[in-house]
Amino acid sequence: MLKKGKSAALFEIGGGFEHWAERRLRYLMLAPAVVILLALTIFPSLYMFYAAVHRISPNPELPWQFVGTANFARLFSDGQFHVALRNTAVFTIIAVSLEFALGLGLALLLDKYIRRLTFLKTVLMIPMMLPPIAVAITWKLIYEPQFGVLNEIMYRLGLPTQAWAGDVDLAMLSIIVADVWQWTPFIFLLMLAGLASLPVEPYEAAELDGASSWRQFWDLTIPFLKPVIAIALLLRVMDALRLFDLVFILTGGGPADRTKVLSLYIYQVAYRFADPGYAAAISLFVLFVTLILSTWFMKRMRLVE
Amino acid sequence: MATTLRTRSRSRETLLRLSAYATILLALVLTLFPVYWIAANSFKFDIDIFAVPPEWVPRNPTLKHYDQAFIERPFLRYALNSFLVAIGTTAIAVTFGTMAGYALARFSYPWQWRKHVSFWILSTRMMPPIVSIIPLYLAFNYFDMLNTKSALIIAYTAFNLPFATWMMKSYFQDLPVELEEAAIVDGDTRWGAFLHVALPLARPGLAATAIFCLIISWNEFLLSLVITLTEQSQTLPIGIAGRVTQYTTYWGEISAAGFMACIPIVIFAFIVQKHLVRGLSLGAVKG
Numbered sequence: 342m343l344k345k346g347k348s349a350a351l352f353e354i355g356g357g358f359e360h361w362a363e364r365r366l367r368y369l370m371l372a373p374a375v376v377i378l379l380a381l382t383i384f385p386s387l388y389m390f391y392a393a394v395h396r397i398s399p400n401p402e403l404p405w406q407f408v409g410t411a412n413f414a415r416l417f418s419d420g421q422f423h424v425a426l427r428n429t430a431v432f433t434i435i436a437v438s439l440e441f442a443l444g445l446g447l448a449l450l451l452d453k454y455i456r457r458l459t460f461l462k463t464v465l466m467i468p469m470m471l472p473p474i475a476v477a478i479t480w481k482l483i484y485e486p487q488f489g490v491l492n493e494i495m496y497r498l499g500l501p502t503q504a505w506a507g508d509v510d511l512a513m514l515s516i517i518v519a520d521v522w523q524w525t526p527f528i529f530l531l532m533l534a535g536l537a538s539l540p541v542e543p544y545e546a547a548e549l550d551g552a553s554s555w556r557q558f559w560d561l562t563i564p565f566l567k568p569v570i571a572i573a574l575l576l577r578v579m580d581a582l583r584l585f586d587l588v589f590i591l592t593g594g595g596p597a598d599r600t601k602v603l604s605l606y607i608y609q610v611a612y613r614f615a616d617p618g619y620a621a622a623i624s625l626f627v628l629f630v631t632l633i634l635s636t637w638f639m640k641r642m643r644l645v646e
Numbered sequence: 647m648a649t650t651l652r653t654r655s656r657s658r659e660t661l662l663r664l665s666a667y668a669t670i671l672l673a674l675v676l677t678l679f680p681v682y683w684i685a686a687n688s689f690k691f692d693i694d695i696f697a698v699p700p701e702w703v704p705r706n707p708t709l710k711h712y713d714q715a716f717i718e719r720p721f722l723r724y725a726l727n728s729f730l731v732a733i734g735t736t737a738i739a740v741t742f743g744t745m746a747g748y749a750l751a752r753f754s755y756p757w758q759w760r761k762h763v764s765f766w767i768l769s770t771r772m773m774p775p776i777v778s779i780i781p782l783y784l785a786f787n788y789f790d791m792l793n794t795k796s797a798l799i800i801a802y803t804a805f806n807l808p809f810a811t812w813m814m815k816s817y818f819q820d821l822p823v824e825l826e827e828a829a830i831v832d833g834d835t836r837w838g839a840f841l842h843v844a845l846p847l848a849r850p851g852l853a854a855t856a857i858f859c860l861i862i863s864w865n866e867f868l869l870s871l872v873i874t875l876t877e878q879s880q881t882l883p884i885g886i887a888g889r890v891t892q893y894t895t896y897w898g899e900i901s902a903a904g905f906m907a908c909i910p911i912v913i914f915a916f917i918v919q920k921h922l923v924r925g926l927s928l929g930a931v932k933g
Contacts, residue, residue, distance in 0.1 A: 366836050367753035374746035374811055375763065377738075381804040382770045385781035392780060447673065454666045461670065463919040465677055469926075470915045472865040474883035475904040478890065479684045482897065488696045490683065522680065527926060534923040534931050572930045583774035586867045586883075590890055604776040604868070611780055612872070621780050628777045635772040639765065 386628065392621035399615035412622035422623060424598050425606035431513065432602060433581040436520045440577060443521065444528025445570075449562075452536045466530060468523045477590035480519040481506070484591070506591045512599045516587055524580070528573050535569035536562075575638045582631055603627055681908065688712070688901035695897050711898035712906075720877050721903045724885035731795050731870075731881060732863035735802035740856050743810025744848075748840055750811070751818035752826075764815070771808035771928065778804065779872045786873060793876045801869045806859045809928060813858070816929030817851030818844060854921035857914050864911065882907050 393412050395405040416422055455462060468476065483490050484505035492502040506515040539562065547557050563570075585604040588594060594601035594609070601609075607627070611620035687695050689707045715721040750764050782801055783792070791797040825847070826839040834842060845852075867883040874880045880888075886903050889896040915922070923931050 363835055363837060367749055367755065370745040370749040370753075370840075371763065373742040374767070374807055377742060377803060377807060378767060378770050381800070381807075382773060382778070385778045385785075388781040388784070389777075392784065447669065450669055451666055454663065455670065459919060461674075463916055463922070465673060466915060466919075466922055467681065467912055468677055470861060470911050471681075472867075472883055472904075472907050472911065474865075474867055474886050475684070475908050476680075478886065478900050478904050479680045481890070481895070482684060482687060482901070483680060488698050488700060490700055493699050522676070526677070530923055531927060531931055569927075569931050572927050576927065579772050579774070583776060585776065589867075589871075590887060604774065607776050608779075608868075608872075611783075617780050617784070624777045624780060627774060631772060631774055631777075632769065635769060639768065 386625075389621045389625055389628075392618055393625055395618045397616070397618040405618075408618070412619045415619060416622060416626060421598065421601070421606065425601050425603045428513065428598075428600060429582060429584070429602045432517060432520075432584060432600075433578060436517045436524075437574065437577045437581050439517065439521050440525045440528050441574065443525045444573075445532050447525075447529050448532035448536055449558075452533060455533070462530070462533070466526050469527050471523070473523070473586035474590065476519060476523050477587050480515070480522075480587075481591055484515055507596060509596050509599055512592050512596055516584075516591060516600055519587055519591065520581070520584070524577060527577065531569055531573040532566065535566045539565050571638065571641075575635065578638075579631060579635060582627070582634075684901050684908075685905045687897065688905045690898070692898055695901075711902040715899045715903045716906075719885075719899065721882070721885055721899075721906075723877055724880055724882045724903075725906070727795060727879060728864055728881040728883075731798045731802065732860045734795070734799035735806050735863050736856050736859040738799065738803050739806035739810040739859050740814075740852065743807050743855070744814045744845070744852065746811045747814025747816075748818050748844060751815045752823070752844075764812075767808045767811050768928070771805060771812070773804075775805065775866075775868050779869060782869070783872055793874050793879045795879055797873050798870055798879070798881070801873060802863045802866060806862060809862070810855050810859060812928045812930075813855040813925065814848065814851065816924065816932070817848045817855075820932075821847050851921070854918045854925055857918045858921075858925040861911055861914055864907075 392405075394407060394409055396408050396411075397405050486492060486502070486504045486507060489505070491505060495502050503511055505511050508515075543561050544557060547561060552560070583604055584602050585608070588600050588602055588605050589608075592600040594605045603623070607620050607623050610623065611617050686702075686704055688711055689709070690701065690704045691706055691708055691710065694701050694704065694706060716725075746767070750760055754760065755763075778801075782797075786792050786794075786797045821844060826843045829839040829843045830836065865883070866881070867887070870881045870884050871887070874884065882903065886900050886907065889900045889903075918925060
């Protein structure tokens with residue numbers, strides 16, 4: 342805090358003697374980024390409000406027709422939208438919980454043994470860096486009902502083979518497994534970094550007091566890890582809410598809409614059903630939910646200062 | 647009594663160590679098998695891809711699918727598009743993100759602007775891309791920019807710029823401010839102190855940020871799917887998805903192209919391994 346104050350004071354002193362640009366430097370350096378981001382986020386949001394109160398024909402020659410809140414009213418009666426909402430919620434809750442449990446568990450187990458094995462850690466990180474499309478086709482190949490590896494394993498184990506991504510009951514699970522494969526390393530890596538920064542003294546004190554390792558975990562490790570857990574969960578939840586690529590390739594939203602998530606539904610409404618006005622209304626709903634969720638998260642976890 | 651206790655705890659330690667190594671091994675196999683599998687299939691003839699039971703190691707390796715994808719079909723073009731778009735958006739995001747990040751790390755503003763602007767920039771990063779595709783599509787359509795790489799560069803900047811700003815802010819906050827103060831005392835301007843002192847010191851962070859922007863852009867799918875329809879503008883992920891049709895999936899081709907799409911990413915991942923944690927948490931967690 343002191344450091345920043347000092348540099349600001351110096352800046353003020355120098356400022357009086359320099360020309361205009363130098364005096365305005367703090368605004369000039371920030372301005373381009375702010376202007377670009379305003380143009381790329383605020384403008385689209387406002388434009389979306391405008392689009393959402395119109396019926397927009399796929400034919401660009403036809404004028405937009407003002408329909409008031411009709412598109413928003415449709416949100417309440419559109420069964421497909423409710424299905425997409427539920428699928429997104431189910432996916433987000435199950436996938437992120439699994440990733441969190443697995444990632445934290447692995448980090449706790451391996452913390453002592455893997456800390457210095459940078460190369461090994463990097464190898465384990467590979468899945469989350471890969472293009473989601475490559476991940477999707479890889480799992481498509483593994484799930485393939487006729488010649489896929491998974492059914493071969495089922496067969497060898499004497500279990501019934503399945504259609505996996507093509508099966509009504511297993512499709513969502515198939516998507517979740519692919520996502521867990523890709524993103525568990527993310528939680529694992531962040532938790533490992535968090536564990537590495539834990540102070541030693543409280544644990545020594547707890548040891549002297551005869552606290553069990555279970556107690557130490559709940560009373561020391563979890564509270565210390567809280568900021569890291571917060572950022573990890575925030576980023577994962579925001580990512581899970583925007584899931585698109587995996588579903589687009591693995592199931593296309595089927596079978597029987599079991600994997601139709603919000604992003605895919607908006608895409609379909611806008612392009613396949615050629616109804617950008619209604620798609621804008623759904624988008625605004627999604628924007629609203631993510632903004633509330635992420636703002637609440639960031640404020641609560643004091644991620645900003 | 648004491649000895650038995652020690653032996654017991656030592657054998658418990660050995661057991662724990664063994665189970666940890668076994669877990670690491672299992673995690674490695676589960677992590678690497680899918681990547682291996684796509685690579686293996688890209689080198690098989692179609693008939694061997696469909697073999698039951700699966701051919702674990704290609705018996706009859708071939709480069710046929712690479713030839714098909716990159717020579718006969720325009721995957722080289724797609725890869726080039728991906729590359730150009732990634733370079734363009736990274737240049738913009740890193741340039742302006744570095745300046746903004748520095749400003750937010752060093753300067754003070756009236757009315758807590760620093761906090762509010764930081765927060766707002768972070769929240770733009772949280773915006774799902776699906777939310778902006780409709781206005782972006784309509785705007786690019788209006789300006790006759792659909793199917794251009796410039797449109798993709800602009801669209802990708804929407805998520806790369808907040809990322810670069812936050813990353814660079816976190817790197818600059820780690821630098822001691824005294825060096826810049828010394829430069830100013832020696833007669834450098836405030837801008838000069840940034841350019842000649844802070845920027846060179848932040849070079850590793852700058853490189854890591856740029857690589858992350860390249861990776862995120864190279865991997866992006868949804869925006870490119872909506873904005874581009876022509877071979878001249880489509881990126882690699884769209885090219886791959888285009889070979890998964892309702893009727894057939896060109897397994898060999900997409901395996902070859904998919905595997906090639908992964909290679910630069912894996913190389914980059916190793917280059918930035920020290921910065922992975924920070925990059926993946928937008929600068930919030932220092933690895």
